[in-house]
Amino acid sequence: MPVSTRSQIFGGQDDPNNTTQQRRHRIDQENPKLGPSPLRNPHHGLKEKMKALTLLYEQQKQASMALKNPTSRTEERRFSSHPSVELLGSAKAKEKESKEVMRENTMPNATITRTVVLPQSVMDDAKENVMGVDRIVGFSCPPKKVTSTARKLSMEALVPQSEPRGIGGVTKTAQELETISESSSVGSRILVFVRLRPMAKKEKEAGSRCCVRIVNRKDIYLTEFASENDYLRLKRLRGRHFTFDASFPDSTGQQEVYSTTTSELVEGVLQGRNGSVFCYGATGAGKTYTMLGTMENPGVMVLAIKDLFAKIRQRSCDGNHVVHLSYLEVYNEMVRDLLSPGRPLVLREDKQGIVASGLTQYRAYSTDEVMALLQQGNQNRTTEPTRVNETSSRSHAILQVVAEYRVRDTAMNVVSRVGKLSLIDLAGSERALATDQRTLRSIEGANINRSLLALSSCINALVEGKKHIPYRNSKLTQLLKDSLGGSCNTVMIANISPSNLSFGETQNTLHWADRAKEIRTKGCDPNEELVQVPTTNTDQAKLLLELQKENRDLRVQLARQQQKLLTIQAQSLQANSSPTPSSATSILTPPSSAKPIEKRRTRSSILAGNCFTTPESKRRGAGETARELQQHLKALEAEMERIKKEHTLQLKQKDNFILELTRKLAKSSVAGGKG
Numbered sequence: 001m002p003v004s005t006r007s008q009i010f011g012g013q014d015d016p017n018n019t020t021q022q023r024r025h026r027i028d029q030e031n032p033k034l035g036p037s038p039l040r041n042p043h044h045g046l047k048e049k050m051k052a053l054t055l056l057y058e059q060q061k062q063a064s065m066a067l068k069n070p071t072s073r074t075e076e077r078r079f080s081s082h083p084s085v086e087l088l089g090s091a092k093a094k095e096k097e098s099k100e101v102m103r104e105n106t107m108p109n110a111t112i113t114r115t116v117v118l119p120q121s122v123m124d125d126a127k128e129n130v131m132g133v134d135r136i137v138g139f140s141c142p143p144k145k146v147t148s149t150a151r152k153l154s155m156e157a158l159v160p161q162s163e164p165r166g167i168g169g170v171t172k173t174a175q176e177l178e179t180i181s182e183s184s185s186v187g188s189r190i191l192v193f194v195r196l197r198p199m200a201k202k203e204k205e206a207g208s209r210c211c212v213r214i215v216n217r218k219d220i221y222l223t224e225f226a227s228e229n230d231y232l233r234l235k236r237l238r239g240r241h242f243t244f245d246a247s248f249p250d251s252t253g254q255q256e257v258y259s260t261t262t263s264e265l266v267e268g269v270l271q272g273r274n275g276s277v278f279c280y281g282a283t284g285a286g287k288t289y290t291m292l293g294t295m296e297n298p299g300v301m302v303l304a305i306k307d308l309f310a311k312i313r314q315r316s317c318d319g320n321h322v323v324h325l326s327y328l329e330v331y332n333e334m335v336r337d338l339l340s341p342g343r344p345l346v347l348r349e350d351k352q353g354i355v356a357s358g359l360t361q362y363r364a365y366s367t368d369e370v371m372a373l374l375q376q377g378n379q380n381r382t383t384e385p386t387r388v389n390e391t392s393s394r395s396h397a398i399l400q401v402v403a404e405y406r407v408r409d410t411a412m413n414v415v416s417r418v419g420k421l422s423l424i425d426l427a428g429s430e431r432a433l434a435t436d437q438r439t440l441r442s443i444e445g446a447n448i449n450r451s452l453l454a455l456s457s458c459i460n461a462l463v464e465g466k467k468h469i470p471y472r473n474s475k476l477t478q479l480l481k482d483s484l485g486g487s488c489n490t491v492m493i494a495n496i497s498p499s500n501l502s503f504g505e506t507q508n509t510l511h512w513a514d515r516a517k518e519i520r521t522k523g524c525d526p527n528e529e530l531v532q533v534p535t536t537n538t539d540q541a542k543l544l545l546e547l548q549k550e551n552r553d554l555r556v557q558l559a560r561q562q563q564k565l566l567t568i569q570a571q572s573l574q575a576n577s578s579p580t581p582s583s584a585t586s587i588l589t590p591p592s593s594a595k596p597i598e599k600r601r602t603r604s605s606i607l608a609g610n611c612f613t614t615p616e617s618k619r620r621g622a623g624e625t626a627r628e629l630q631q632h633l634k635a636l637e638a639e640m641e642r643i644k645k646e647h648t649l650q651l652k653q654k655d656n657f658i659l660e661l662t663r664k665l666a667k668s669s670v671a672g673g674k675g
């Protein structure tokens, strides 16, 4: 109902101060020409109105009590491990929410018509998709109540959402609030964020218009026409208004996306909690940009790893942290190791969950090393130009970082905490026509859609609270089992394009993301276990063997890195002597990446400036490429030197420790012999 209708309805004698009556009288006096206002029976429907007013008053009371109730905040403090996180955003939202409820309930007339008045700030924000000054530091969007009639997801055109929501979720009833506060103690909800990418040059050239409006950093309106500003009408259009934990306009930087979505998960991982972040969206919507980014604007994967190592450095210099890394892709229903390409891997279930047997677990010591590994992994990832995206990822990529931390508790027991962070860049959801019709591409597309369809079935089953969740339907869902239904803090970032040419895909993504908000993962307790400190000779001997093995591994890693550096140096020299474009290309391809039979593109280095292959880079002169290579080589040399130093230091420390342990062992065996 339009806003103006409210002011036209005047209260009768049920108005406590009879102010509307006086106002009406004043208006009549001031405008004698208009004549007297139509007479109304002041007692008409008084009882009903009183009843409705009392009911609303009760609801309001319950709502404010629910707001005060600290248990209802469990939802927001889902990742409460970080003490410095303030819930400014949510506090503001709650304040706004209670004001809104108050305003509605204290309206002079008790007609139960829920007309939502958009606050001025919202209308102002609506003018542009630009972030305001204050940052989003917390989450406050509770999930919609799960109903048995919840709409099923489909990867094809979706039926619009059943009921419109209020602005920022302000139209919740007290019962809903109670349900939320009760259920929040059961587990944690998947947090869902949406990121809008800037309009691409190609889209502009094709004359496309922006069809997405982000308001208040949460609400998203899908409009077919850029000029459409009537948000009230839009809100009533079913399936065109969505509310998320946060929505990022096209001007949002990578750091902001990282800190809002993932930084708390990283903190949790160091406390032994599992965390997952996955990007979903149509092809070319910006998933890889968000996850991987470029050299100038690194994405979530890179920022998370940097942050993890920075936090580890702050905590300890004693080597109590061990970080392992693995990087795999699911391509055409096959799982492949991106760090050490070879035969497809087999999935099996063990006590840690679903694991890919034989997957390289690389021990990482520094951010630089991880960056180099990421670069190597991305070069091995399957990408292919499609009509929509020059470097479209044809596979789902999963980077897993496992951090183990050993600390002493108050009773001086050694406690080991293991946290796992999974960062997932899904392949683009797409329609066959939007990409390509060639055979290989259609098989790929079918497989991509198959796994995404399997993912949507799992989400449907989880949302509907079904006992059987069909994880086994695809490799992707098996690998995501932990993230969706396990004890894990999960974040989903849905990427969308602003172009009206992608309206259908955008609507599909938003519906799907909206649905994902309803998934609850199990409560996430830290993975902690007591470590048996070796007391007997056998235990010490075991530890000694383990340490020696670790040292051997470290030496092998060091030798491999040196070998790689030498190869790059040799290739660079060769490039300098005959700088032809073909030799330059061969240098960009790492010696280790065995190419499969089908034509696969490799992403150019994120360290070299951009993780995407652009047509310009191909056109660049050989001289320029050689110069770039020199710079790249220098950077690599410096990086190698640093890694070498770190490794040598660690080897030395370990050698000393082994020596000490051997001495102790010898002593105790001598003492044992004497005894």
Ligand SMILES: Nc1ncnc2c1ncn2[C@@H]1O[C@H](COP(=O)(O)OP(=O)(O)OP(=O)(O)O)[C@@H](O)[C@H]1O
Pocket: 196, 197, 198, 200, 250, 281, 282, 283, 284, 285, 286, 287, 288, 289, 290, 389, 391, 392, 393, 394, 426, 427, 428, 429, 495, 612
């Ligand atoms: N937020 C952003 N800011 C600037 N450029 C962006 C942004 N998001 C995406 N892009 C650009 O849009 C293009 C497509 O993005 P990207 O490759 O990340 O899409 P994608 O969703 O991973 O696609 P696919 O599923 O096909 O792999 C790239 O050129 C990328 O640089």
